[in-house]
Amino acid sequence: MxxxxxxxxxxxxxxxxxxxxxxxxxxxxxxxxxxxxxxxxxxxxxxxxxxxxxxxxxxxxxxxxxxxxxxxxxxxxxxxxxxxxxxxxxxxxxxxVAAKTIKEMETYPIAEVSSYLKQSPAVKLLKLLNRNK
Ligand SMILES: Cc1cc2nc3c(=O)[nH]c(=O)nc-3n(C[C@H](O)[C@H](O)[C@H](O)COP(=O)(O)O)c2cc1C
CATH class of the missing domain: 3.30.70.100 (Alpha-Beta Plaits)
Structure with a gap:
C-alpha cells in the first residue's frame, strides 16, 4: 500500500x-x-x-x-x-502557477475544459488560498 x-x-x-x-x-x-x-x-x-x-x-x-x-x-x-x-x-x-493563469484557465473557450477546471480540486484550493490577494 x-x-x-x-x-x-x-x-x-x-x-x-x-x-x-x-x-x-x-x-x-x-x-x-x-x-x-x-x-x-x-x-x-x-x-x-x-x-x-x-x-x-x-x-x-x-x-x-x-x-x-x-x-x-x-x-x-x-x-x-x-x-x-x-x-x-x-x-x-x-x-x-500564477493566480492569473488560474483565472485564464477558467475562461478557456472550450466549455468542457473550463468546466472541468472550475471543478478541479487543485484549482479550487489555489483560488481559496489566494482569495485575499
Ligand atoms: C515547500 C517545501 C517542500 C519540501 N519538499 C521536500 C520533499 O519533498 N522532500 C524532502 O526530502 N524535503 C523537502 N523539503 C525540505 C525539508 O523541509 C528538509 O529541509 C529536508 O528534508 C532536509 O531535512 P533534514 O535536515 O531533517 O534531513 C521541502 C521544503 C519546503 C520548504
Whole structure:
C-alpha cells in the first residue's frame, strides 16, 4: 500500500528562483533515496505538495517540512492509502502557477475544459488560498 499526504504551506519570506531550485534539488535527492514521489505546486508564495511512498518515510519527510524555516505555516489537508502512485515517474514534479493563469484557465473557450477546471480540486484550493490577494 502506498501512503499519501497532501498539505499546503506559506513561505516565510519571498523565495527567489535560486532558492526554489535549491529546495527542489535537495528534495528530489532525498525523495529518491526514500522511495518518495509526488508533486509540488507553487502559487505566489503558497505551496501545495503531494508526497507519496512508504508511510514512515512520508511522515518523516513531512515532520522535516513542518520544521522548515522557509515555511511560516503548514497545514495538513489529507492523508490516506492509495493503490497506485499518481506521480510514479517523479521524485518531485514541480510547477509554478500564477493566480492569473488560474483565472485564464477558467475562461478557456472550450466549455468542457473550463468546466472541468472550475471543478478541479487543485484549482479550487489555489483560488481559496489566494482569495485575499
Ligand atoms: C515547500 C517545501 C517542500 C519540501 N519538499 C521536500 C520533499 O519533498 N522532500 C524532502 O526530502 N524535503 C523537502 N523539503 C525540505 C525539508 O523541509 C528538509 O529541509 C529536508 O528534508 C532536509 O531535512 P533534514 O535536515 O531533517 O534531513 C521541502 C521544503 C519546503 C520548504
Amino acid at each position: 502506498i501512503f499519501y499526504l497532501l498539505y499546503y504551506g506559506v513561505e516565510s519570506y519571498p523565495l527567489s528562483a535560486t532558492d526554489l531550485e535549491e529546495l527542489l534539488i535537495q528534495a528530489r535527492e532525498k525523495n529518491l533515496s526514500l522511495d518518495i514521489t509526488g508533486s509540488l505546486l507553487y502559487c505566489e508564495g503558497t505551496f501545495i505538495q503531494l508526497l507519496e511512498g512508504p508511510e514512515d518515510h512520508v511522515r518523516s519527510v513531512f515532520r522535516s517540512i513542518e520544521k522548515d524555516q522557509r515555511l511560516l505555516a503548514c497545514k495538513l489537508i489529507a492523508n490516506d492509502y492509495i493503490q497506485q502512485r499518481y506521480f510514479s515517474g517523479w521524485s518531485m514534479h514541480y510547477e509554478e
